[in-house]
Amino acid sequence: MFFSTVSAYAGNNTHHFVVKRGDSLSQYFSKLGLSNRLLVNLLFANKNNKKLNRLTIGHKLTIRLHNNRQFKSLTYQLNRKISLNIVLNGHYFSTIFNRQSKQMPSGLSTTVVNINHSFGIDAQKSGVGFSTINLIVKVFSWQLNFNTDLKKGDRFIIINDFGEKPAAIIYQSIVKNKSIEAFAYKNKHGHVDYFNRFGHSLSASFLRAPLKYKRVSSKFQLRRYHPILKTWRPHRAIDYAASYGTPVYSTANGVITTKGRKGALGKAIIIQHGFDYTTVYAHLSKYAKNLYKGKKVKKGQIIGYVGSTGRSTGAHLHYELHYKGKRRNPLTYKLPIQKSISYANLQDFKAKVSNILTSL
Numbered sequence: 001m002f003f004s005t006v007s008a009y010a011g012n013n014t015h016h017f018v019v020k021r022g023d024s025l026s027q028y029f030s031k032l033g034l035s036n037r038l039l040v041n042l043l044f045a046n047k048n049n050k051k052l053n054r055l056t057i058g059h060k061l062t063i064r065l066h067n068n069r070q071f072k073s074l075t076y077q078l079n080r081k082i083s084l085n086i087v088l089n090g091h092y093f094s095t096i097f098n099r100q101s102k103q104m105p106s107g108l109s110t111t112v113v114n115i116n117h118s119f120g121i122d123a124q125k126s127g128v129g130f131s132t133i134n135l136i137v138k139v140f141s142w143q144l145n146f147n148t149d150l151k152k153g154d155r156f157i158i159i160n161d162f163g164e165k166p167a168a169i170i171y172q173s174i175v176k177n178k179s180i181e182a183f184a185y186k187n188k189h190g191h192v193d194y195f196n197r198f199g200h201s202l203s204a205s206f207l208r209a210p211l212k213y214k215r216v217s218s219k220f221q222l223r224r225y226h227p228i229l230k231t232w233r234p235h236r237a238i239d240y241a242a243s244y245g246t247p248v249y250s251t252a253n254g255v256i257t258t259k260g261r262k263g264a265l266g267k268a269i270i271i272q273h274g275f276d277y278t279t280v281y282a283h284l285s286k287y288a289k290n291l292y293k294g295k296k297v298k299k300g301q302i303i304g305y306v307g308s309t310g311r312s313t314g315a316h317l318h319y320e321l322h323y324k325g326k327r328r329n330p331l332t333y334k335l336p337i338q339k340s341i342s343y344a345n346l347q348d349f350k351a352k353v354s355n356i357l358t359s360l
């Protein structure tokens with residue numbers, strides 16, 4: 001027997017080997033139904049990959065496959081401290097060396113992404129797959145603007161337990177001397193969400209309405225008679241009747257993407273919230289001070305004042321909510337709520353968090 005599956009962490013797609021006398025990578029590949037051609041491509045992709053031509057007895061080697069049994073990645077323990085990682089992204093293999101800290105519990109490994117160009121490019125260079133890159137952008141999208149916040153020298157530490165998704169992701173800003181942490185927790189339905197170390201969700205919640213209003217003067221509807229244009233048109237927004245000059249709030253934490261006149265909308269502000277949400281505030285009389293494109297705003301922060309600029313018959317706020325580019329009804333749409341780990345699972349979650357934090 002030259003082959004054994006050793007780890008309790010082995011999922012269906014993760015195969016652990018401990019090298020025995022006479023073992024070779026080609027034996028492991030054929031055991032998993034992987035082609036010899038793939039093996040050759042892998043060995044020639046990087047000069048360091050040739051180290052796999054001679055495996056050391058007793059060392060560990062892990063091969064991860066996709067659900068369709070295609071090759072995903074390989075990790076080979078070169079010595080106590082360093083492992084060789086090879087990840088297949090599309091048609092390209094990337095090779096990285098991971099330094100394992102001494103106390104790192106078995107079953108955990110870290111990948112560090114140092115920011116030089118952009119998160120996407122630097123993460124790919126470190127062998128992080130596209131799905132993980134997208135996941136990280138999404139998880140941190142409420143806290144971090146990946147286009148403007150990242151500075152050279154910042155880093156992301158991705159901690160894996162060889163599950164489908166990272167067990168934790170930590171962003172460290174050297175310049176600002178701050179960090180943002182996200183820890184995975186799988187609920188009883190098998191759905192993985194990310195939380196801070198206290199067990200609170202990283203995504204923020206929304207205010208139901210962007211102002212103190214008198215009444216809703218026009219609802220979200222597919223046909224409405226337009227008093228100025230004198231035609232029937234859809235109104236996929238909410239109009240709130242309010243006195244001229246009433247303060248308007250951002251309904252959630254976000255970043256200003258537009259501040260200015262926008263045709264029929266008059267003076268308008270558009271805010272991006274996290275990855276998927278955008279809100280629009282229109283017909284404003286004026287903007288709040290010190291607002292500009294790229295500026296971060298908090299939930300409940302005053303961004304402007306009710307007016308009647310643009311195509312409007314009287315003082316009101318025209319408010320739109322977009323989810324993944326589509327307009328939704330702000331009065332009925334199920335907005336994200338600030339989730340937390342349930343009390344029953346909190347101890348378990350905190351034990352996992354401290355296991356990860358002490359190993360870094």
Ligand SMILES: [Zn+2]
Nearest residue numbers: 237238239318
């Ligand atoms: Zn309107």
